[in-house]
Amino acid sequence: MKTRLGLFHFLFLIFILPMLSGCWDQVSIDKRAYVVALGLDKGEDNKISITYLIANPEFSKQEGPSSEPAHEVITFPANDIISAKNTANAVIAKEITYNMLNVLIVSEDLAKDPEFIRYMYDVTKDREIKRNIPMIVTKEKVKTFLLKNKPKLETRIHKYFEFVLENSNKAGLTPNFKLHSYFSITESDAGLFLAPYATTEQIPGGKYTVGEDELLAGELKIEGEESNNSQFLGSAVFKEGKMIGTMNGEETRLTIVLNETLEMGEIYATYPDPFSPQYRFSARIMKREKNDVKINLNGYTPTIDVTVPLYMDILSIHSMETFDNGKIEQLKFHIEEEVQKKLSKLIKRTQEEFKGEAFGWSLIARKKFWTSHDFEKFDWMKTYPNMKVNVSVNVYIGTFGEQSKLPDLNQVRD
Template structure:
């Protein structure tokens, strides 16, 4: 009897495994979305909508904002599988299909787009989300809500803000990559690897925006004439609205304060003699401390940078220990001014992208629980807090040409002593 019961239990455990892929969906039957661009629709574009989600006509007074979605859909059989000429699609055939749709929300746009497609939209391979600057400035609460709720969207997706229309980036055809989305993805990933961009994926942006003492930021890009894409800076937000942008060099300032390595930006400095030198930061360390002085938050930033002397414009400028020390002092002074200017810019916009508020929450809990409590209150206080920046710069390498010359001088000196 016991053996019979055991056999029945084993049979019952095996039965669920026999179901196999009963709900499978072949890849050829999916409309694989690689990139999504979000723009504001133009007057008259409401005629394009199929109203696939509306039972009754919406009140035009409460639905003034109309969106246009542009998507890149992978064409099965045309996606390149290697570097050889045999791999991927034949010449002349585009590997992606660019489509657009109009609606009042992201889901409304996509459902209207679904009415035009035979295959089901699939977002599991979505890699890039591009928001136009006009959309970002008016607020992306709807966009955040949709991408948070969509289980197929990965948190490692890049979300960027474009200076112009997002649709222009969706239609761009770069020469270095047969799949446009992969070129934009490579631009962002390689910038991160070279120390020119923080690791601000979609999930990181969600975490920053949800924090009480920090605001979110995403890459700010611009499409150039030859379909190449320039990383122009960071677009930073206050709540769900974009309130400002940084320059490309200020990305390096942000990464230094946040102690994000490696360093990748080179900065030109002009000496009193007129000589221009290029200093490239290679490693950064930062320490942020907070105190309460006279009832106000005081933030102190100690930032140390190590780097290389990449170039000098004047061949008569001699590199000695004394001149290097003077150059380090000059770089420290210029960097301090640049950091303070960028921080003051974010204070004017009320956007604490550095997370100073999170340091206050962690190190000054009594003050936070009594005087701040909410994100809205910290946004108000951030405008007036005192922030001091202290810079320490060390030049580690000066190049092989200068090293060889110094070596010759040293050898000559040793011969004379002998």
């Protein structure tokens, strides 16, 4: 009898347990509106203007897209991104959620505002926002960007952002920093944060450059039948949480080469041909080994010696030259010199213009200090512009494409 009574008590307790906690947190999957992209613009007074890009689940149905649009864009003024969720419900029927937030987009105008960092820290307060999403900076207002950005093929908009950033990252044209790095870099106060730079506004006629990547978003001339005109190219440079400038595609690529914390994929780039300067040859560049960074903080002027090992496959050679051993050696020196020049130029720019480095060297330098307090006292950000940075490049030339030998043009034309 006692055990049975005990059992009754136990069951009773189990039944009242849900009342203590309960399922109040529960929201059905189909009763939420999923914000895919969250845009921040400068608003009036202290307010910001928030733009939501909300995906339409209807579009993911197997029976094929219905007549409904794939997504919806709304813009409204708000105090912060968290209270904005409720404000949006004046228009949007379902409960707004940031669970599916794929990208945070900020206009250049707002990013350059000293107040910007205040709004960014709202992100750390909302538990629905993942910090592994990228932050994009747009040249124009985000509202315009999202309204004008109409990818022709990727109508499912969350896929579009995922793919376009993934592949421009792979090509090295945009940096692969995530939102989390914005906070960690800003808080460590020792480096620059880079965000992908994008725009839908093309400079009329585009901009001519010798190379293929010395461009910023909007400067590339793209033509086609009403092609999507948003470009992701280059990066926005943030110092202490505030945007201070931009880097073009080439500089972004070089930063990726120098920064060990950024993953480098296979980059295709062109260089002037040393034997017939009117042509450029293209190369596939990979990094098989890590950079060798030696930091010496003992002297009056701290020095950083960086050796960058690069592996290159030489692909298109318009001079139709077939390289023998001697020429390969020459080619190697030529490329090393070329890359070294570019790297030095970039480093100089960061020292003089940005007054901070985006190469993750502060992480290596930290190891030279006994306590983090020592490091803070050293003030890496302040010291960096006066440091002496020596860069050397080590190129290893691999193959010459699938077919290494080219026909002798003179013989062909004969």
